[in-house]
Structures are given as C-alpha cells and as structure tokens.
Amino acid sequence: MVARNVRRRVAGIAALAAVGAVMAGCTVNVPDPAAPKPSPSESTLATPSITPGHDAAAVAAKDLPLAAGKTLAPGDPVTVSTRLEEVPGWTVVHSGLQGEVRYRKNDGCTLAARVSVNQGPLTVAEDDAASTKELFRYLDPGLAVDNLKPVSLRWGQDSDKPQHNVEFLALESSAASGGNAAVVMARLFSVPASSVYISVACPDDGSLDKARAEAAAQLVVVPPG
Numbered sequence: 001m002v003a004r005n006v007r008r009r010v011a012g013i014a015a016l017a018a019v020g021a022v023m024a025g026c027t028v029n030v031p032d033p034a035a036p037k038p039s040p041s042e043s044t045l046a047t048p049s050i051t052p053g054h055d056a057a058a059v060a061a062k063d064l065p066l067a068a069g070k071t072l073a074p075g076d077p078v079t080v081s082t083r084l085e086e087v088p089g090w091t092v093v094h095s096g097l098q099g100e101v102r103y104r105k106n107d108g109c110t111l112a113a114r115v116s117v118n119q120g121p122l123t124v125a126e127d128d129a130a131s132t133k134e135l136f137r138y139l140d141p142g143l144a145v146d147n148l149k150p151v152s153l154r155w156g157q158d159s160d161k162p163q164h165n166v167e168f169l170a171l172e173s174s175a176a177s178g179g180n181a182a183v184v185m186a187r188l189f190s191v192p193a194s195s196v197y198i199s200v201a202c203p204d205d206g207s208l209d210k211a212r213a214e215a216a217a218q219l220v221v222v223p224p225g
Contacts (some may be wrong), residue, residue, distance in 0.1 A: 056225030069128030076224035166191030181208040
C-alpha cells in the first residue's frame with residue numbers, strides 16, 4: 001500500500017507540474033499557469049539583475065549542495081541542458097510543448113524535464129531545501145516531504161573542467177508491487193526563484209536504473225550567468 005501510494009504521488013507530481021523547459025541549448029520559459037501570480041514588475045524584466053560582487057564563475061566551479069543555494073544571484077534562472085537523444089534507444093517526443101521537453105526510450109522508459117521561473121511565492125528566503133519541499137507540497141499537498149531523498153546531478157557545462165555536482169531532492173517509487181518504477185528529482189533555487197524538475201518512469205526497476213544512469217551522463221544543470 002505504501003509503495004502504491006508513493007507511485008500515485010510520483011505520477012500525480014509528473015502530471016501536475018507545468019513549467020518552462022531548457023534543453024539542448026534551446027531555452028523556453030513558460031510560467032506555470034496554476035501557480036500564484038507574481039506582480040507585473042517581476043514578470044517584465046528585460047534584462048537579468050546583477051549582484052555587485054557576485055562571481056558566477058566561482059559558483060559554477062564548485063559543488064552546489066542544498067545549503068549553498070544562497071550563493072546564487074537573482075536574475076537568470078538555473079537551467080538544464082541534455083543530449084539524451086544521442087544515446088542509442090532514446091528519441092525526442094516533443095520539445096517546448098506546454099513548457100515540457102520529453103524523451104522516450106525503446107524499452108518503454110520516458111524522461112521529462114522542465115525549468116520554471118517566477119517561483120517567488122513558493123520560496124523560503126535563502127533556503128533551497130525548504131523551498132524545494134514547498135515545491136513538492138504545492139505539486140502534491142498530501143506528500144510527506146520528510147521521505148524525499150537527496151540526489152546529485154552534474155553542475156556546470158564546461159566539459160574541459162573538473163566535474164561538479166548540484167544537489168536535488170527526489171521522490172522514488174519501485175515497481176516491486178506492480179506499476180511503473182519512477183523517480184522525480186527537483187530543486188527550487190530560492191534566490192533566482194527558479195526550479196528544475198526532472199522525472200523518469202520505466203516499466204521496471206532495472207530499466208529505471210539504466211535510464212537514470214544514461215540521463216545522468218547526458219544531463220547538465222547549468223548555473224546562471
């Protein structure tokens with residue numbers, strides 16, 4: 001029963017989230033129509049703000065655990081880049097449709113990635129862990145956020161430099177008691193007020209493990225600036 005409830009929550013989160021997507025170097029920002037509406041001044045900025053003394057390169061050159069979210073600056077959102085279509089078996093289903101980029105694998109797995117902006121109403125000031133839990137609560141009000149697990153993804157786009165990690169929170173579901181295996185990984189970056197949301201679903205646990213490994217090798221979370 002617990003596993004079935006978790007699976008339902010994973011599926012519900014995947015269905016409810018509607019945000020903007022940034023994939024393979026193409027950026028599309030689509031605010032969530034169901035989210036609390038920001039003030040007009042927040043949604044009409046023509047250029048990103050610049051924080052005096054902020055070193056974007058230094059932030060990108062080291063790991064970003066949840067506790068380090070306050071080292072980011074307001075302005076540009078954190079985004080995502082991936083070349084999953086270059087992995088045998090994966091194809092692009094759609095790109096930018098209702099703010100989502102979705103992939104399908106020939107074994108039945110799917111991956112969806114979204115980037116949301118204007119998330120100020122959900123943020124807890126300079127606290128990415130609390131903000132991310134608020135995001136999960138918004139997507140599923142009945143979710144026990146203490147069950148979320150930390151996971152790491154690649155941080156920074158420069159392939160010629162040492163690789164670094166960015167910490168997310170994840171909700172996982174096993175196929176042990178029937179249904180699909182799935183994982184939802186998300187982080188609400190409190191200072192730029194943007195969130196990254198990635199979901200992977202597969203017919204069984206083994207194919208999910210392989211799909212997650214392939215996605216992790218091809219997916220990069222891109223720092224602002």
